[in-house]
Amino acid sequence: ETGVTQTPRHLVMGMTNKKSLKCEQHLGHNAMYWYKQSAKKPLELMFVYSLEERVENNSVPSRFSPECPNSSHLFLHLHTLQPEDSALYLCASSQDPGRRGGYTFGSGTRLTVV
Amino acid sequence: QKEVEQDPGPLSVPEGAIVSLNCTYSNSAFQYFMWYRQYSRKGPELLMYTYSSGNKEDGRFTAQVDKSSKYISLFIRDSQPSDSATYLCAMSVGETSGSRLTFGEGTQLTVNP
Numbered sequence: 001e002t003g004v005t006q007t008p009r010h011l012v013m014g015m016t017n018k019k020s021l022k023c024e025q026h027l028g029h030n031a032m033y034w035y036k037q038s039a040k041k042p043l044e045l046m047f048v049y050s051l052e053e054r055v056e057n058n059s060v061p062s063r064f065s066p067e068c069p070n071s072s073h074l075f076l077h078l079h080t081l082q083p084e085d086s087a088l089y090l091c092a093s094s095q096d097p098g099r100r101g102g103y104t105f106g107s108g109t110r111l112t113v114v
Numbered sequence: 115q116k117e118v119e120q121d122p123g124p125l126s127v128p129e130g131a132i133v134s135l136n137c138t139y140s141n142s143a144f145q146y147f148m149w150y151r152q153y154s155r156k157g158p159e160l161l162m163y164t165y166s167s168g169n170k171e172d173g174r175f176t177a178q179v180d181k182s183s184k185y186i187s188l189f190i191r192d193s194q195p196s197d198s199a200t201y202l203c204a205m206s207v208g209e210t211s212g213s214r215l216t217f218g219e220g221t222q223l224t225v226n227p
Contacts, residue, residue, distance in 0.1 A: 040219065
C-alpha cells in the first residue's frame with residue numbers, strides 16, 4: 001500500500017465515547033500532521049510531529065490527544081467531544097527539511113459527534 | 115483579517131473554458147506557494163508548488179505568483195469535467211515542518227460538459 005492511509009473513513013460517536021483515529025504513511029516521510037477541515041473554513045492545523053516529537057500543538061482542546069509511536073504512524077485519541085467537533089480530520093506527511101513535494105494528505109476521517 | 119483570502123465560489127464554467135483561481139495574502143514573509151486540488155470525499159492533493167515570484171507551467175495548469183501585490187493565481191486551460199473539485203491555495207514562510215502551511219478557504223469549481 002502506498003501514500004497516506006486513514007482509518008476509519010467515517011465515525012459517528014456520542015459525546016461520552018472514546019475513540020481513536022489512525023494514520024499510516026508509506027512514503028518514508030519524517031513529519032506528520034493532523035488537520036481539521038470544517039465547511040466554509042480553511043484547513044486548521046492541530047498538531048505537528050517531526051521525527052516523532054511533537055513540535056506544535058496549535059491550541060487544541062485537551063479532548064484531542066495525539067500520539068506518534070513511530071515515524072510511520074500517527075493517532076488522534078478522542079474523548080468527550082462536542083457536536084462542534086464534527087468535521088473531516090485529515091492526516092498529512094512530509095519530508096523535513098525540504099518540503100518541495102508539499103504535503104501528502106490522506107482521504108480523511110469524517111467524524112460526526114451526536 | 116484572514117491571512118489568506120480566497121473566494122469560495124462556487125464557480126461554474128463550460129467545458130473548454132479557461133479558469134482563473136486566485137488568492138491574496140497579507141504576510142509578506144510567505145515564500146512558498148502551493149495549489150491543492152480536493153475531490154469530493156478525498157484529501158487534498160498537491161497540484162503546483164512554486165517558490166517566490168514568477169510563473170510555473172505544468173500541462174494545462176499555470177501557477178503565477180506576484181509577491182509585490184501579494185497575489186497568486188492558478189490558470190486551467192481547456193478545462194475538463196474531471197477538473198471539477200475544490201482548489202485550495204496554501205503558503206508558508208519556510209520549508210520545514212515548523213513552518214506551518216496557511217490555507218485559503220478553497221474555491222469550488224464545476225466544469226460542465
